[in-house]
Amino acid sequence: MIPSRSLAALLRRVRPLLFLALLLAWTPDARAFYTVMNYAAEEFGKRDVLSFQLPPGEPRPQLALTGDKSLRITITGLLALPFVGDFDPKKTRFLESVKVEEIPGGKMGIYLNITLKEPFLDFRDNLSKEGLFRLEFERYPVALAVGPTRLLEGRVLAGRDATLLLLSYTGHGWVRKSVDFGARVVRLEWQGSSLDQGWREVAPEGLVDKFHAQAFQGSQVEAEIGLDPAASDVHFYRSSEAGTLVVEIRAAHQIGRQQEAEEIIRRRQESLQKGHPEPLNRLTPVFVNGPNKVILNKVAVDEAYYWDTAKEAEKDYHFAKALGYLSGLLEVFPDTANRELIELYRVELASKMNWQPSWALAKLEEAMVRQPNNHRYPLFRLQQLKLLNRVKQFENAMAIMNDPNLPKNSPEVQIERGRALLGLQQWEKAQDLLHGVFPLDTANGDFSAEANYLLARLEADRGDPEKAAAALRKLSRDHWHRLSNHPDWLLDVGEIFYENRSYEEALHRFAIFLNNYPKDPELAPRAMLRAAESNRRLKRNDAALDLLNHLLLEYPDSDQAIWAKIHRLQMDEAKELEPRLKELWSIIHSSSFNDAVVEAYITVASLQGDSGSHRESIQTLNTLLTLTSRQSVVERVHILKHHYMVEGMKSALKEDRPEFAVALAEAFGADWRKESAFTDARILLAEALMRMGIYDRAVDLVKGVDVSPAPEMLKLGKMLAVGSPLGVEAHRKDLFPEEARIRLNAASRQAERQEWEAVLVLLERMPDDLLDDEGQAHRLRLLAKAEEGRGRFPEAVGNLENLLFNRPVGEGMDYFWYASLLQSWKGDDKSTEAFAQVAEGAENPEIKALAHMRLGDILQRKNKLDEAQKHYQEAKLLYPRSAWSKVSEEIAQQLEMVK
Secondary structure, three states: OOOOHHHHHHHHHHOOOHHOOOOOOOOOHHHOOOOOOEEEOOOOOEEEEEEEEOOOOOOEEEEEEOOOOOOEEEEOOOEEEOOOOOOOOOOOEEEEEEEEEEOOOOOOOEEEEEEEOOOOOOOEEEOOOOOEEEEEEEEOOOOOOOOEEEEEEEEEEEEOOOEEEEEEEEOOOOOOOEOOOOOOEEEEHHHHHEEEOOOOOOOOOOOOOOEEEEEEEOOEEEEEEEEEOEEEEEEEEOOOOOOOEEEEEOOOOOOOOOHHHHHHHHHHHHHHHHOOOOHHHHOOOOOOOOOOOOEEEOEEEEEHHHHHHHHHHHHHOHHHHEEEEEHHHHOOOOOOOOOHHHHHHHHHHHHHOOOOOHHHHHHHHHHHHHHOOOOOOOHHHHHHHHHHHHHHHHHHHHHOOOOOOOOOOOOHHHHHHHHHHHHHOOHHHHHHHHHHHHHOOOOOOHHHHHHHHHHHHHHHHHOOOOHHHHHHHOOOOHHHHHHHHHHHHHHHHHHHHOOOHHHHHHHHHHHHHHHHOOOOOHHHHHHHHHHHHHHHHHHHHHHHHHHHHHHHHHHHOOOHHHHHHHHHHHHOOOOOHHHHHHHHHHHHHOOOOHHHHHHHHHHHHHHHOOOHHHHHHHHHHHHOHHHHHOOOHHHHHHHHHHHHHHHHHHHHHHOOOOHHHHHHHHOOOOOOOHHHOOOOOHHHHHHHHHHHOHHHHHHHOOOOOOOOOOOHHHHHHHHOOOOHHOOEEEEEOOOHHHHHHHHHHHHHHHHHHHHHHHHHHHHOOOHHOOHHHHHHHHHHHHHHHHHHHHHHHHHHHHHHHHHHHHOOOOOOOHHHHHHHHHHHHHHHHHHHHHHHHHHOOOOOHHHHHHHHHHHHHHHHHHOOHEEEHHHHHHHHOOOOOHHHHHHHHHHHHHHHHHH
């Protein structure tokens, strides 16, 4: 009895995803796939009984009338339900046929469709603690208005406007009634009465918290109706001719259901007069074909045509088509008596179509307004609570989460209440509610699995992913199997492990998802993306790229495709910077603003900053801030801006471009100059301003900062701000590099004014290891210039010798200067070798030409005219068309004449 479509659906669920190169087998307990059906004739053949064992943890099957002689039972967790032994409907008293169908919409479970031989049969269901489910069928007894009273059955109907408790009986039905709102109870007492042997406990709903009836010796039945605290008014309606007592219970805001109660009594009395009494479960509406017909394509059709066609379309998974036929039925037959049933059916179809939760919620609430007291109102209320949670309307969910019209003692209601509290970050209350699911679900089924999953999600949401991951690791094998049956739960479990940086475990769950649900159009792209990100975190870039490429191939129009493109560009370091930036800007400009575009902006800024374009990086991040005010994004952007501003300022100061460091500080946008988190940037900006000679602003930046070198910079800045550096402490062993660089720039400005003593005070006794090579060279040049300016040639030459030690001649300027100082100090003989070294090795032709001219001068003074003439001629050739060239040519010609 396994439907072919069920087998196909099962195969689709377990089909491996080859590109992952990882097949993770999932084999739940076989009891989750099938059980067996038993048939028995009881009470001497007066009652037919069907029974079967439910899989552990599965909820009670749901019964629904689909016609006068048709009953549909929805059973989750099963794919097959074969009979034990031979079942022959011809030998049963009431069963015409029993068929199994797959539940359309991909949900794991079956429909058990039962066709009865007679209308108006009574049917009752019972579920034992051991999970044995029984369905009993028998004729309903005729209710007589005379004779002793016998209570037959009861039923509660919740609704928006009030709650109705219906009691069916036979006999004169005189009852003593009392209402005690203090004790929240209604008491009923029948003298000379009994409970029918088919009596079953009444399931509470709405404002009825409990109902218990008990027969006592002496032919007396007493019953107690436990009232919800919201109950404020009770009304009674009774008819012995109809064998019906209706107890209407209202809350303060409810308008009541008197008309409906009277209509129920009238209908039951009418059925008795016709000779076929209706059980209370027959008050549930069933489709009744109307008398009217219309011509459609030259064929007369009735309501049944639309209804039956919608049913067939549903079986073939054509849910939109089914909805279309139902809408057509309402348009063609606006006065149909089946409107309530059609409304319910449309809501059911919408849920199977996986509509966006907001759409489904609108359709559901529309139906609840039009049918406020339908027999499925508690289930509708539960569905409403679920959808409000799914669309994150937690405040609205809170408003109905304690509605007495929700199903009683339902672990599913508890879970949804926990979801709403979790969404409102009421962690402790949510935790208590979810823990309370376990005693309600003793079989540890889907509800227990979901509660455990939500408890883990709770820990993750309140900022403890490690505790969340630990909670998931404690789940039983049964829980994992059940979580794997729900793609959204399974995917979120992977997300929790990912948030905890447990990337191996996260990848394992994403792989299970992709093996079980490889073609889920909404969730599969998310799982692929997260699996790629997990591989990337694990340094498995090839596997990550394979997943990203597969995602782009299979789901090019998904939201995750944009992320895949961004991640590929982030990983493709071999690709040139400009093409990567161009692709990222293309993504930004061609997409609506969302999280992926945020990531694209941040990636652009990171690539710019890492490549040294710090100002462009900050400008990109500033553009992003104009597009969003979301706190998490703003915080991330500020961290990056801080990072690239500091890196850019360091780079600018290293390159002796303090003005560019100041420009970066201004480009940041926000005023960060007094924030303690920006101490490093404040010190860098203060250094840049001091190196530019803007001491007053710099001093304000480091005031109150007790982190070195800020106090030392503050003291130095105050001294330099006076206008003369002569008061600066000339020598300190604990001098900081920042101070050294500030002194160097200050000394440069003093040198321009030929304040040589000030230059020496700032630089002379500074430790040599505080500046980089370029800074130290600049310091030695300034010292040499200061000593030269004071006429102290030995000290000037000594500084230049330190500068030139182990250095190539290079351009030749420093070496030419050194040779010139030697000549000024010690004369021609001591400088000849130095000039010759410049003339031979200098890279700058002008410097080289000048060195040759100096050598020519020296040789001319020594009367070595031939050698001198050669140097002048060499100088002319090295720098033709210059003043030096003409001078050299003239001197060479004069020497030729002298010779």
